[in-house]
Amino acid sequence: MEGKEPKKEQKRHQQKHSGPKAERKKIRKQLGTPAGDDERKRNPKAFAVQSAVRMAKTFHRAQDLKAKKHHIPLVDRTPLEPPPIVVVVVGPPKVGKSTLIRCLIKNFTRQKLGDICGPVTIVSGKKRRLTFIECSNDINTMIDLAKVADLVLMFIDASFVFEMETFEFLNICQVHGFPRIMGVLTHLDSFRNNKALRKTKKRLKHRFWTEVYQGAKLFYLSGMVYGEYQTQEVKNLGRFISVMKFRPLVWQQSHPYVVADRMEDLTDPEMVRVDPKCDRTVSLYGYLRGTYLKNKGQVHIPGVGDFAVADISFMPDPCTLPEAQKKRALNEKERLLYAPMAGVGGVVYDKDAVYIDLPGGHVNQEQEEVCPTTELVQSLIGTHTTLDAKMAAGKVSLFTGAAALTPGEADVRTPGEPIWDPETQRERRKAVFTEEEDDDDDDSEGSRALRWKEGLQQKASEAFLRQQRAAPNLRKLVYGTGNVSVSVRILYFFAVNFTDKKHRADGVDCSRFDPDAARNWDLEEMLDSIRDCFVTGKWEDDQDAATLQKEDEELYGDFEDLETGAVHKGKAGKQKDQAEEESDDDDDEEEEKLMVDDETQKNKRLEKKRRLKECFDTEYDDGDATYFDDLKEEMQKQAELNRAEFEEVDDETRVQYEGFRPGMYVRLEIPSLPCEFVTKFDPHYPIILGALGASEGNVGYLQKHRWHNRILKTRDPLILSLGWRRFQTIPLYHIEDHCGRHRLLKYTQHMHCGATIWGPITPQGTGFLAVQSVAGTKTSFRIAATGVVLDLDKSVTIVKKLKLIGYPYKIYKNTSFIKVGSTIYLLCGRHLLFCCRTG
Numbered sequence: 001m002e003g004k005e006p007k008k009e010q011k012r013h014q015q016k017h018s019g020p021k022a023e024r025k026k027i028r029k030q031l032g033t034p035a036g037d038d039e040r041k042r043n044p045k046a047f048a049v050q051s052a053v054r055m056a057k058t059f060h061r062a063q064d065l066k067a068k069k070h071h072i073p074l075v076d077r078t079p080l081e082p083p084p085i086v087v088v089v090v091g092p093p094k095v096g097k098s099t100l101i102r103c104l105i106k107n108f109t110r111q112k113l114g115d116i117c118g119p120v121t122i123v124s125g126k127k128r129r130l131t132f133i134e135c136s137n138d139i140n141t142m143i144d145l146a147k148v149a150d151l152v153l154m155f156i157d158a159s160f161v162f163e164m165e166t167f168e169f170l171n172i173c174q175v176h177g178f179p180r181i182m183g184v185l186t187h188l189d190s191f192r193n194n195k196a197l198r199k200t201k202k203r204l205k206h207r208f209w210t211e212v213y214q215g216a217k218l219f220y221l222s223g224m225v226y227g228e229y230q231t232q233e234v235k236n237l238g239r240f241i242s243v244m245k246f247r248p249l250v251w252q253q254s255h256p257y258v259v260a261d262r263m264e265d266l267t268d269p270e271m272v273r274v275d276p277k278c279d280r281t282v283s284l285y286g287y288l289r290g291t292y293l294k295n296k297g298q299v300h301i302p303g304v305g306d307f308a309v310a311d312i313s314f315m316p317d318p319c320t321l322p323e324a325q326k327k328r329a330l331n332e333k334e335r336l337l338y339a340p341m342a343g344v345g346g347v348v349y350d351k352d353a354v355y356i357d358l359p360g361g362h363v364n365q366e367q368e369e370v371c372p373t374t375e376l377v378q379s380l381i382g383t384h385t386t387l388d389a390k391m392a393a394g395k396v397s398l399f400t401g402a403a404a405l406t407p408g409e410a411d412v413r414t415p416g417e418p419i420w421d422p423e424t425q426r427e428r429r430k431a432v433f434t435e436e437e438d439d440d441d442d443d444s445e446g447s448r449a450l451r452w453k454e455g456l457q458q459k460a461s462e463a464f465l466r467q468q469r470a471a472p473n474l475r476k477l478v479y480g481t482g483n484v485s486v487s488v489r490i491l492y493f494f495a496v497n498f499t500d501k502k503h504r505a506d507g508v509d510c511s512r513f514d515p516d517a518a519r520n521w522d523l524e525e526m527l528d529s530i531r532d533c534f535v536t537g538k539w540e541d542d543q544d545a546a547t548l549q550k551e552d553e554e555l556y557g558d559f560e561d562l563e564t565g566a567v568h569k570g571k572a573g574k575q576k577d578q579a580e581e582e583s584d585d586d587d588d589e590e591e592e593k594l595m596v597d598d599e600t601q602k603n604k605r606l607e608k609k610r611r612l613k614e615c616f617d618t619e620y621d622d623g624d625a626t627y628f629d630d631l632k633e634e635m636q637k638q639a640e641l642n643r644a645e646f647e648e649v650d651d652e653t654r655v656q657y658e659g660f661r662p663g664m665y666v667r668l669e670i671p672s673l674p675c676e677f678v679t680k681f682d683p684h685y686p687i688i689l690g691a692l693g694a695s696e697g698n699v700g701y702l703q704k705h706r707w708h709n710r711i712l713k714t715r716d717p718l719i720l721s722l723g724w725r726r727f728q729t730i731p732l733y734h735i736e737d738h739c740g741r742h743r744l745l746k747y748t749q750h751m752h753c754g755a756t757i758w759g760p761i762t763p764q765g766t767g768f769l770a771v772q773s774v775a776g777t778k779t780s781f782r783i784a785a786t787g788v789v790l791d792l793d794k795s796v797t798i799v800k801k802l803k804l805i806g807y808p809y810k811i812y813k814n815t816s817f818i819k820v821g822s823t824i825y826l827l828c829g830r831h832l833l834f835c836c837r838t839g
């Protein structure tokens with residue numbers, strides 16, 4: 001048998017079809033018992049509670065998470081044809097906002113759009129339309145757009161990490177209801193090192209999660225190809241947006257509002273010629289959102305004011321959803337794009353104007369190729385700063401890898417101060433966190449080198465213990481444990497204490513085999529000597545195993561099932577009964593009768609119980625449904641009923657009954673708007689029309705934002721954003737005393753305090769925020785305070801501390817009259833009215 005042995009084919013595994021194991025498997029398959037269950041039964045110790053404290057903690061945590069998910073179900077008022085979803089694209093300047101909007105529009109509609117000017121509406125799918133709005137870094141724009149956003153795409157420049165704009169917008173969102181927020185990381189191609197990229201991604205993701213919620217989506221845009229983001233990444237992002245679900249926000253659901261995407265000046269040109277500053281009549285167009293809007297109401301335009309609407313009418317939808325329910329994707333004709341402010345609208349013919357969209361007219365002109373001859377001229381035109389400014393902005397790096405220093409900041413730059421970016425020619429406001437330094441592994445290298453010396457003694461004792469446990473005890477192995485007791489005291493190292501020295505000296509060497517000591521187990525005496533060592537033996541004189549077992553049976557053998565009334569007898573009991581039975585042969589028949597009676601009674605009882613349980617189940621248990629589900633179902637039914645009521649009626653009649661419903665494309669005519677609205681019109685600023693009520697006194701509750709680096713002073717004007725409005729007001733800060741009175745504060749302190757302001761009536765519980773100035777982006781963190789409306793009251797009593805010096809005029813028992821100037825004050829004994837200091 002040399003050399004090549006024919007290759008044996010491996011025997012394949014044969015599945016067992018019979019035997020106990022196969023039977024067990026079959027039963028498990030039939031019952032559908034999960035494998036874990038079986039393991040739990042087989043090895044109960046492994047699954048037993050190890051620590052009651054940890055168990056309690058885990059349980060509490062699970063319950064907390066469960067309870068957090070519960071919320072009062074909100075009525076779904078989304079109309080059958082909902083308005084386009086407002087996607088607000090936010091981020092610091094030059095982070096890539098316009099580029100992404102352009103890419104997304106191209107992805108959905110196959111059209112190129114040059115300048116992103118005003119809202120851009122597109123049909124993104126069979127049932128969804130999207131309105132993209134780019135948010136500039138003006139605080140007013142940020143505040144207004146946070147109120148109407150359904151989805152926020154938050155851009156973060158990974159090469160520069162977080163900037164103040166991001167946190168400002170997040171803070172605004174927290175106050176005005178929290179829309180869905182998705183992070184987008186750009187400039188990832190600026191990382192040369194893969195490890196640094198991975199670390200940055202991770203760090204930014206966790207920081208983002210802290211601000212938004214754990215697990216919030218963060219998209220990575222890994223680089224650009226020919227001035228655009230990678231097609232596949234844009235496609236994925238687009239897909240994500242098209243299927244995203246939104247939770248209705250309370251403020252948005254309860255207020256009708258329009259984000260205007262078109263504006264027409266209807267003022268008579270003759271009037272403008274005569275008086276260029278005359279009030280203008282303007283018509284604004286947009287999708288109605290939120291809830292139903294009645295004709296001829298009042299609307300507020302943030303930044304402009306309150307205006308009565310002269311006329312509202314609905315128009316044909318310029319960006320209609322596909323009519324028939326389709327199974328496949330949209331065809332080219334259905335991929336609509338509507339952006340009148342950017343000059344795209346197809347053919348629009350209505351009351352105010354006729355628009356004819358010329359295809360290709362809006363194609364990005366900037367992206368034309370730059371030929372080498374014009375490159376120099378182009379670069380000269382593109383220069384925004386002089387050489388001096390560039391020199392001043394230049395940076396020097398003293399050591400390789402060290403942070404670059406500008407001339408001015410060589411020694412005085414504090415964290416959080418604006419940083420000049422010569423590439424983008426702008427100041428960037430980096431957000432600095434204290435914990436970031438802890439995370440930074442590279443920085444803490446030196447300190448880590450010294451840290452190993454901490455707690456040396458404890459570490460040594462732990463290591464010794466570990467070693468002791470792990471190493472096999474050779475003494476035990478060789479000499480056995482029989483006659484030597486060793487105690488090691490751990491606290492004092494190596495203080496081994498042999499307590500049984502004498503015993504040990506006389507001990508038998510168990511390492512040797514002693515043939516004399518071998519016992520002959522065939523002898524009866526030898527067996528007798530160990531007979532009582534077992535369970536069945538007689539351990540002690542008065543404790544025989546057999547008698548003990550008997551006693552146990554007598555004690556615990558009998559028991560009565562209190563539910564069914566049946567009596568179970570132990571073995572001993574039964575034997576006793578048998579003896580009795582034998583003696584009472586005559587009563588047998590009677591007993592049989594009784595037994596039958598017992599049986600029928602038991603059955604009756606069981607039947608009664610079963611019926612009661614059924615009744616209980618039908619009343620309280622509705623399968624797996626809970627109260628929450630019932631509530632939701634009820635709301636759903638009501639919503640369907642409401643929808644069905646006007647389903648057959650045409651839009652004209654319907655509008656008269658229920659008002660304009662959300663999702664309609666409406667035109668609002670507003671007379672007497674200030675002329676600046678038209679003359680200074682900039683489509684990059686959003687125009688929002690929000691419906692509202694009347695003005696009155698208003699009291700708010702306020703806390704200074706911990707990031708704002710100045711304290712707020714009573715009577716210093718503050719700009720508040722409350723409801724739809726932004727307005728300037730003079731707050732009075734106060735704090736509640738132990739006796740319930742409001743004491744005036746000169747300055748806000750680093751804690752919660754009350755603020756009384758004069759402002760428009762807004763429902764209690766509405767959030768608001770305050771800024772000291774809306775101009776520019778100079779200050780580090782612009783949001784001065786955030787809070788919530790606590791109370792609506794015209795008259796509030798705020799007391800102020802007064803310091804008066806006077807002399808006792810008269811003293812009567814516990815009361816003193818003090819004279820300050822010509823006024824006499826009453827001073828009670830218990831200092832209820834005043835605090836008195838004598839001296």
Ligand SMILES: Nc1nc2c(ncn2[C@@H]2O[C@H](COP(=O)(O)OP(=O)(O)OP(=O)(O)O)[C@@H](O)[C@H]2O)c(=O)[nH]1
Nearest residue numbers: 092093094095096097098099186187188189223224
């Ligand atoms: N290398 C690189 N460049 C990018 C990336 N994203 C954007 N850019 C470039 O950054 C520049 C600014 O992009 P924009 O889309 O205009 O940025 P923006 O946020 O709209 O800027 P503003 O409208 O001025 O606030 C463009 O030249 C882009 O090519 C990126 O991920 N990597």
